[in-house]
Amino acid sequence: MKIxxxxxxxxxxxxxxxxxxxxxxDDIDSVLKKEEDNEPYSLAKNILSVINENRALALNAKRPxxxxxxxxxxxVKYGQDVVIKDxxxxxxxxxxxxxxxCQGYMRKSxxxxxxxxxxxxxxxxxxxxxxxxxxxxxxxxxxxxxxxGSENTSALKMMKPSxxxxxxxxxxxxxxxxxxxxxxxxxxxxxxIGGDFEEAALLAKKALFIPxxxxxxxxxxxxxxxxxxxxVNKSGIGPMGMGGKTTMxxxxxxxxxxxxxxxxxxxxxCCYVDRRGTVVF
Amino acid sequence: MMKKISTPLSDEVIASLSCGDQVxxxxxxxxxxxxxxxxLIDDLKxxxxxxxxxxxxxxxxxxxxxxxxxxxxxxxxxxxSHRMDKYTPRLLSLGLRGMIGKGNRSSEVIESIKKxxxxxxxCVGGTGTLCAKHIQHSEVIAYSDLGTEAIRKLEVxxxxxxVAIDAKGNNIYINGPxxxxxYLLKQDN
Numbered sequence: 001m002k003i004x005x006x007x008x009x010x011x012x013x014x015x016x017x018x019x020x021x022x023x024x025x026d027d028i029d030s031v032l033k034k035e036e037d038n039e040p041y042s043l044a045k046n047i048l049s050v051i052n053e054n055r056a057l058a059l060n061a062k063r064p065x066x067x068x069x070x071x072x073x074x075x076v077k078y079g080q081d082v083v084i085k086d087x088x089x090x091x092x093x094x095x096x097x098x099x100x101x102c103q104g105y106m107r108k109s110x111x112x113x114x115x116x117x118x119x120x121x122x123x124x125x126x127x128x129x130x131x132x133x134x135x136x137x138x139x140x141x142x143x144x145x146x147x148x149g150s151e152n153t154s155a156l157k158m159m160k161p162s163x164x165x166x167x168x169x170x171x172x173x174x175x176x177x178x179x180x181x182x183x184x185x186x187x188x189x190x191x192x193i194g195g196d197f198e199e200a201a202l203l204a205k206k207a208l209f210i211p212x213x214x215x216x217x218x219x220x221x222x223x224x225x226x227x228x229x230x231x232v233n234k235s236g237i238g239p240m241g242m243g244g245k246t247t248m249x250x251x252x253x254x255x256x257x258x259x260x261x262x263x264x265x266x267x268x269x270c271c272y273v274d275r276r277g278t279v280v281f
Numbered sequence: 282m283m284k285k286i287s288t289p290l291s292d293e294v295i296a297s298l299s300c301g302d303q304v305x306x307x308x309x310x311x312x313x314x315x316x317x318x319x320x321l322i323d324d325l326k327x328x329x330x331x332x333x334x335x336x337x338x339x340x341x342x343x344x345x346x347x348x349x350x351x352x353x354x355x356x357x358x359x360x361x362s363h364r365m366d367k368y369t370p371r372l373l374s375l376g377l378r379g380m381i382g383k384g385n386r387s388s389e390v391i392e393s394i395k396k397x398x399x400x401x402x403x404c405v406g407g408t409g410t411l412c413a414k415h416i417q418h419s420e421v422i423a424y425s426d427l428g429t430e431a432i433r434k435l436e437v438x439x440x441x442x443x444v445a446i447d448a449k450g451n452n453i454y455i456n457g458p459x460x461x462x463x464y465l466l467k468q469d470n
Contacts, residue, residue, distance in 0.1 A: 040468075041461050043301065043443075047405055050441065054408035058356070067346050067356040067409035105349040107356075107429050117316070120428050149361045149383075149406065181454055182361045182384035184406035236458035236465070240383060240406060242301075242443065243457025273407045 002079065002137035004281045006087025009141070012279045013096025016143050017072060018104040020275040021064040024055060027211040028188075028249065028274055035186065035246045044244025048186075051239070051272065066273045069106040070145030072097045072127035073205060079138035082281075090129065093141065098123040109148070130202065139281040142209055150187060150271040153179025156201055159263040168193065168265050169224060175267040176232050176248065181241020184271035186249045188212070189228075192266040195256035203254040204268035209276050212250035221253045285439070289337035290378040295400050298444045300451035304402065305439040310339040310381065314360050316430040317423075318368040325371065332423030332432060335372060339379035339402075344429035345419075346409065354419040354435075356409025359383040362401070366390050373397045381442055385454040395450045403445035403453070415440040 024032070032055070036048040058065040074093055084092065101108055101124035110126070112119040155175045159167055172191055180187050190210075192203025216222040228251050238244025249272060258264065282301075286294050288308030298304060311333060313321065321331060342362050346355025362382030369380070370393040378399045383406040386394075394401055404412060418436035425431050445453045 041464060043457065044461070046303070050405045050408055050411065054405070054411035057414065058410040061410060063349065063410050064346055064356045065410065066407040067344065067358050067412075068360070069346060105347045105352075105355055107344065107346040109344075109429070122428075147407075152361070182363060184383065234465075236461040238457060238461055240403065241385065241457070242403070242445070242453045243459070243461035245461070271407055 002082045002139070003085055004082060004139055005085050006089070006092040008281070009084070009089065009092035010096040010099065012281075013093050013141060013143065014100040014103075016277045016279055017097060017100030017145060018106070020143065020277045021069050021106060021145055022062050023059050024065065024273065025211065025276060027213050028272065029055070031212050031249050032272060035249065039244055039246050041238065041244040043242055044238045044246060047239040047242065047244075048246060064106055066147060066271075067107055068109060068147040068149060069101070069124070070147050070275060071110060072124065073144045073146050074127050074129045075142045075206065075209070076129060076131045077134050077138050077140040078131055079134055079136045081137045082139045093129060094125045094127060097125050097127045140278060142276065142278040144205070144208065145275040147184075147271055147273060150179070150183035150269045153183045154204070154266070154268045156197070156264065156266040158197065159265050161261070161263050163263060165220070165224065168263070169228065171265055172228055172267050173231055176228075176269065177235055177237065179269050180232075180237045180247055183269045184273070185237055185241055186239055186246045186272050188249050188270045188272065188274045189251040190268040190270065191251065191253040192268075193253060193255045193264070194258035195264060196258070196262070197264055199256055200264035200266040201268070203256060204266035207252040207254045208268055208270050208274055210252040216253060218255070221255060225251050225253055288339055290339065290400070291337070292398060295378060295398055295448050298400060298447055300444050300447045300453050300456055302444040304442050304444060306339070306402075306442060307438050307440070308436070310341050310435050310437055310440070311335075312341045312343045312433040312435060314342050314344050314430050315364055316427050317432050318365050320424055320427075322368050322371060331375070333434070336376035337378050339381060340372070340377060341435065342380065342382035345413070352413070354413050354416050357413045357416060358409035359404040359406055359412075362386060369393065373399055385452070386446060391446060391450055391452065394446055394448065398448045400444065400448055401446040402442035404442045412440070
């Protein structure tokens with residue numbers, strides 16, 4: 001049995017929320033630098049250089065890269081042999097988010113009622129939290145601060161089995177082509193295929209956590225990713241949709257078995273500021 | 282081409298700017314995003330005056346992070362403009378001349394930009410810290426209850442933007458990718 005103090009969870013979540021907003025993961029950092037060097041179109045190269053200049057300033061000042069410091073999404077792997085002392089895991093995570101956004105001078109972007117929109121919660125809570133119970137003494141919390149310029153361009157479609165790989169490819173490409181200019185391209189795409197309605201969406205979000213230099217093991221999904229990378233980056237959309245080669249930095253596809261009648265496909269789009277990180281207890 | 286301009290915008294300045302130009306703006310600009318736009322239009326419906334004179338002014342679609350100690354304003358980059366499209370033609374008809382945001386606009390907005398000889402600038406999305414460096418003064422002047430979405434009067438110096446849609450309706454979200462594809466074809470030949 002493993003004992004974890006609720007206050008330690010709060011402290012580590014708070015620290016992680018601030019860190020991911022000020023510094024991008026190494027894999028994204030190196031791709032952005034590489035793409036600035038490789039971009040042949042001068043306006044696009046100029047935009048990528050502004051992007052990289054801003055990231056350096058943010059890192060240096062320990063301040064958010066983007067003023068949209070996101071809505072926090074957490075994926076928790078919660079071992080059956082872990083006991084949380086002096087509080088609940090849910091409250092501990094929400095408190096961590098609250099402290100990070102209030103004490104870290106980050107924007108509070110959450111409205112209490114999605115339709116009335118008359119009250120900001122003032123502390124960026126609640127985070128959206130997904131739990132997975134696993135065997136053993138594991139406690140792992142992966143956090144994303146998800147910006148909504150890109151979230152708004154995401155889409156889910158219940159496709160027909162007869163649509164096949166070609167249909168799925170077309171839907172993913174169309175969603176990206178339509179969304180990328182508004183989603184602060186160069187974007188990163190997470191795709192979920194299979195399961196049911198909500199599982200496809202969850203897979204798409206989980207895919208945004210995969211490092212850009214890590215690749216799919218399934219050959220047919222790996223070639224689908226490669227093909228989509230090529231076709232999106234040949235579309236000419238470019239950084240900020242103003243033309244150029246660098247439209248997408250990476251795409252990851254996750255899949256899950258599905259019903260004989262169905263083919264759910266979800267595309268979750270993220271701007272280049274894919275703020276993600278994990279703490280392990 | 283790189284150009285420096287000051288606010289408020291004159292006909293001559295607007296006419297001198299073309300789609301794709303890199304522009305540094307200095308002077309006063311005003312922030313307004315989703316909630317503030319809704320309230321501006323609601324005010325107009327109730328025959329109330331707008332909280333600031335928008336004639337020849339620029340509105341920046343932005344909601345900043347709070348200022349940390351020693352800062353004028355927190356990170357302050359652009360938000361996606363198309364959510365404001367529903368409200369924009371009315372504001373342009375009342376004399377608003379410029380907008381700063383990111384992403385393409387609706388055909389109604391583009392028609393209004395041409396009709397009222399105005400201009401739409403795009404700022405590089407996600408560059409909040411860089412944008413904040415060009416803001417020398419910030420003051421909430423209306424709708425303070427909206428928090429980050431309140432209307433702010435900003436004094437900016439060399440604020441970096443690109444002309445996305447000029448007064449003739451030339452649109453970088455169409456021209457930019459087309460130009461790049463032409464460039465690719467040339468490389469292939």
